Amino acid sequence: MAFISGISRLKNETPDMRTRRRRRSELRLKAYGILAIAFALLALITLLGSVITKSVGAFTESYITLNVTIDAEKIDPTSDRDPKSIRRADFSGLTKGLLKNTFPHVTKRKEKRELYDLVSAGASFELANLVARDVSLVGQSPRFDFLASDTSDLYLKGEFGKLKQIPTHGQLTIQRTEAMVEISSSQDDFLNILKRINAGLVRKAKTMHIQAARHDNGVTEFVRRAAIATTDEARNENQTLARTHVAKRDQLLAQAQNLETLAATPRGSRSLSREDVSALLKLDGGWIKLTDVSANAATGEILMPLQGTKTQFDEWEMFLTDLPEISRKINDRQIVWLEHLDDLGAVKTVFNTRFFSAGDSREPELSGVWGAAVGTFWTMLVTFALAFPIGVLSAIYLEEFAPKNRITGFIEVNINNLAAVPSIVFGLLGLAVFLGVFGVPRSTPLAGGIVLALMTMPTIIIASRTAIRAVPPSIRDAALGVGASKLQASFHHVLPLAMPGMMTGSIIGMAQALGETAPLIMIGMVAFIVDVPTGITDSATVLPVQVYRWSDFPERAFEARTAAAICVLLAFLLIMNLAAILLRRRFERRW
Amino acid sequence: MKDTNFDDQFVQAKDIKMSARGVQVFYGDNHAIKDVNVDIADNTVTAFIGPSGCGKSTFLRCLNRMNDTISSCRIQGLIAMDGQNIYAPKVDPVQLRAKVGMVFQKPNPFAKSIYDNIAYGPRIHGLAANKNDLDEIVEKSLRRGAIWDEVKDRLNEPGNGLSGGQQQRLCIARAIATAPEVLLMDEPCSALDPIATAQIEELIDELRSNYSVVIITHSMQQAARVSQKTAFFHLGNLVEHGETGQIFTNPQDPRTESYITGRIG
Numbered sequence: 001m002a003f004i005s006g007i008s009r010l011k012n013e014t015p016d017m018r019t020r021r022r023r024r025s026e027l028r029l030k031a032y033g034i035l036a037i038a039f040a041l042l043a044l045i046t047l048l049g050s051v052i053t054k055s056v057g058a059f060t061e062s063y064i065t066l067n068v069t070i071d072a073e074k075i076d077p078t079s080d081r082d083p084k085s086i087r088r089a090d091f092s093g094l095t096k097g098l099l100k101n102t103f104p105h106v107t108k109r110k111e112k113r114e115l116y117d118l119v120s121a122g123a124s125f126e127l128a129n130l131v132a133r134d135v136s137l138v139g140q141s142p143r144f145d146f147l148a149s150d151t152s153d154l155y156l157k158g159e160f161g162k163l164k165q166i167p168t169h170g171q172l173t174i175q176r177t178e179a180m181v182e183i184s185s186s187q188d189d190f191l192n193i194l195k196r197i198n199a200g201l202v203r204k205a206k207t208m209h210i211q212a213a214r215h216d217n218g219v220t221e222f223v224r225r226a227a228i229a230t231t232d233e234a235r236n237e238n239q240t241l242a243r244t245h246v247a248k249r250d251q252l253l254a255q256a257q258n259l260e261t262l263a264a265t266p267r268g269s270r271s272l273s274r275e276d277v278s279a280l281l282k283l284d285g286g287w288i289k290l291t292d293v294s295a296n297a298a299t300g301e302i303l304m305p306l307q308g309t310k311t312q313f314d315e316w317e318m319f320l321t322d323l324p325e326i327s328r329k330i331n332d333r334q335i336v337w338l339e340h341l342d343d344l345g346a347v348k349t350v351f352n353t354r355f356f357s358a359g360d361s362r363e364p365e366l367s368g369v370w371g372a373a374v375g376t377f378w379t380m381l382v383t384f385a386l387a388f389p390i391g392v393l394s395a396i397y398l399e400e401f402a403p404k405n406r407i408t409g410f411i412e413v414n415i416n417n418l419a420a421v422p423s424i425v426f427g428l429l430g431l432a433v434f435l436g437v438f439g440v441p442r443s444t445p446l447a448g449g450i451v452l453a454l455m456t457m458p459t460i461i462i463a464s465r466t467a468i469r470a471v472p473p474s475i476r477d478a479a480l481g482v483g484a485s486k487l488q489a490s491f492h493h494v495l496p497l498a499m500p501g502m503m504t505g506s507i508i509g510m511a512q513a514l515g516e517t518a519p520l521i522m523i524g525m526v527a528f529i530v531d532v533p534t535g536i537t538d539s540a541t542v543l544p545v546q547v548y549r550w551s552d553f554p555e556r557a558f559e560a561r562t563a564a565a566i567c568v569l570l571a572f573l574l575i576m577n578l579a580a581i582l583l584r585r586r587f588e589r590r591w
Numbered sequence: 592m593k594d595t596n597f598d599d600q601f602v603q604a605k606d607i608k609m610s611a612r613g614v615q616v617f618y619g620d621n622h623a624i625k626d627v628n629v630d631i632a633d634n635t636v637t638a639f640i641g642p643s644g645c646g647k648s649t650f651l652r653c654l655n656r657m658n659d660t661i662s663s664c665r666i667q668g669l670i671a672m673d674g675q676n677i678y679a680p681k682v683d684p685v686q687l688r689a690k691v692g693m694v695f696q697k698p699n700p701f702a703k704s705i706y707d708n709i710a711y712g713p714r715i716h717g718l719a720a721n722k723n724d725l726d727e728i729v730e731k732s733l734r735r736g737a738i739w740d741e742v743k744d745r746l747n748e749p750g751n752g753l754s755g756g757q758q759q760r761l762c763i764a765r766a767i768a769t770a771p772e773v774l775l776m777d778e779p780c781s782a783l784d785p786i787a788t789a790q791i792e793e794l795i796d797e798l799r800s801n802y803s804v805v806i807i808t809h810s811m812q813q814a815a816r817v818s819q820k821t822a823f824f825h826l827g828n829l830v831e832h833g834e835t836g837q838i839f840t841n842p843q844d845p846r847t848e849s850y851i852t853g854r855i856g
Binding site: 403404472474475476477478479480481482483484485486488492493496497 | 655657660662685686687688689692693694695697699700701702711712715716762765766768769
């Protein structure tokens with residue numbers, strides 16, 4: 001005691017101070033821990049939140065419901081009502097004809113194509129299947145849900161922005177001239193649009209000023225180089241360059257000046273380009289797109305003919321799109337058609353069951369994760385069937401039977417090393433050995449399962465050995481003591497006790513394999529596979545590879561689907577980890 | 592070694608169950624047991640006493656070849672049971688362990704039901720022809736283990752659910768179930784409270800009528816209470832062995848005396 005108090009006196013502090021200091025450092029450590037956990041949670045929430053919000057769009061799909069006349073002459077010219085020939089009939093033409101009839105004013109070739117693009121290419125196949133299943137529909141005109149194309153679907157979900165209604169006050173007068181209309185309002189109803197355009201002009205002018213400044217820098221630089229040039233040739237060259245930059249700068253400045261003056265006269269007439277947001281008028285069942293506007297007058301193009309021949313309108317609506325036409329995949333005409341169909345009540349958005357039941361497809365609206373999910377199931381089955389028994393038996397041998405010598409030591413070290421080998425290396429091995437030498441069919445769950453089994457095995461061996469080591473030696477002694485052989489002691493007593501730990505380790509290893517992409521790419525499981533695999537030797541893909549592929553597709557609609565596929569993958573992982581926890585809880589024993 | 596002589600001697604001495612002659616045990620370079628000669632009489636409780644690390648456990652584990660599981664362990668000399676060398680090549684250690692049962696320091700029931708704990712041994716040795724036989728063996732073993740009345744209504748409950756003393760009696764019953772001739776007990780009461788210890792001691796005394804029992808203990812009183820013969824080990828040597836009464840009252844070797852009186856150990 002005297003010795004200890006001697007130390008504290010040496011450090012010039014009382015025991016009380018020391019206790020306080022110790023308590024403070026404990027509190028500090030606790031705070032750091034809480035901070036670290038909070039940070040980890042935040043990261044997790046951000047990740048899940050962003051994936052889930054992005055995936056929402058993929059869980060609904062849009063349909064355009066129309067009465068379709070199944071023309072007996074076209075669909076079943078032989079009148080034998082044979083499902084096979086009906087399935088091959090021209091339902092695509094039927095669908096196109098239906099759309100043409102719904103929008104009779106569409107006559108131009110390009111516009112027609114845009115119109116057909118509203119519904120998915122898969123819709124006519126679905127119609128064909130429906131009619132082939134129920135041949136009594138031939139000659140009838142049933143209501144049918146045409147699957148909307150990906151762009152229509154995205155628009156209806158608001159991916160390209162919603163139409164924003166601008167309040168109007170005045171009475172509208174229109175004057176038709178061929179395709180164009182002259183419009184005037186009794187109030188300054190278009191002032192809002194003008195303001196937006198002017199703001200756009202100012203922005204544009206600003207960009208031009210920045211560009212001009214850059215050219216100005218160029219001028220200074222080339223003038224300097226010309227001044228220090230040693231040869232005439234170099235001097236001339238730099239002078240020429242300086243002159244071109246001067247010309248460009250002056251041109252940009254003049255343009256910017258023009259735009260600014262234009263923007264400064266707020267009531268003047270402006271024309272709307274594709275780079276401006278579109279202004280659409282809805283009146284008398286028709287739609288007009290404005291091309292030129294001033295404060296109370298405008299010129300417009302008829303996108304959808306008006307019903308009557310009235311020229312004076314008290315009730316009319318004006319809309320602005322969120323995005324200019326140039327920066328969205330759907331054009332103004334298609335928007336108007338969809339809005340018209342929506343007004344007719346023909347558009348509906350429902351839960352997307354297709355996403356969970358369909359295989360892959362080039363068309364985003366037709367694609368689903370079922371093919372990849374089934375592929376994952378088969379692959380995991382092969383992985384488990386190979387890795388679990390081999391892993392567990394290796395662990396039992398190494399733990400219970402192997403002599404502790406140099407060779408087993410070497411094997412142990414290498415198993416641990418194997419767990420740290422990058423997964424793509426296993427992919428290369430699979431490609432070279434299993435595909436190349438043994439001729440395992442490529443792109444199949446069999447090949448993928450073997451490669452992933454190699455990858456998972458070290459994890460399983462390590463986990464299993466830990467589980468076996470956790471079984472107290474007294475249990476082995478007890479078994480040996482009653483005359484069990486070593487094998488019997490291992491299999492009757494040690495293995496059952498170690499099993500929960502082994503299962504947990506295996507499930508965690510499998511979960512790791514579930515998320516593996518790189519080695520599967522090496523063995524060709526990245527192929528585009530539409531069919532749902534029915535066995536381990538069918539070509540297949542797996543969920544993470546599907547995510548990887550979709551993330552690479554240019555179609556915007558795949559963005560949501562990628563996120564949704566990630567959600568499905570995460571759900572799988574969650575289920576597996578839950579199973580691991582439940583197993584541990586259920587079979588955990590005390591001894 | 593004069594094996595034949597030993598064999599003759601064993602055959603003549605009918606009441607000697609096991610005997611050891613010139614037993615040396617090495618753990619790697621460590622010489623754990625040095626030239627031990629001892630006889631274990633039938634229907635007798637033999638106590639091994641001695642300070643920690645003196646080799647009693649090692650020697651006990653030689654008697655049913657449990658040391659075989661330790662790869663660095665080497666054994667020299669002769670250990671015989673009923674005149675048969677148990678280290679002879681033709682002897683299967685697994686069969687030997689069925690005949691020489693063992694009870695460990697810490698109760699270690701299998702993570703199975705009480706019934707299965709007892710039935711396991713007879714099952715793997717094929718001692719029961721049918722379920723009825725097995726039931727009979729289980730009941731008999733549990734009765735001999737003096738635990739039948741406490742567990743007869745819950746034979747299907749896990750063995751780990753019993754109290755420490757009950758678990759140890761269960762382990763004794765389990766060891767009895769394979770119909771052994773010798774019962775080795777490695778400090779069977781060290782993890783138990785005095786009441787459970789008293790029960791076990793009583794049980795050991797009963798078991799003596801059917802088996803030859805060897806018990807390791809650190810408690811002088813226990814050795815004096817339960818055993819008829821005592822062997823004192825010190826630093827790997829068997830210092831002295833003989834009648835318990837004689838060892839405790841009139842030790843021949845000063846080391847024995849020091850240990851018993853508490854001066855070493």
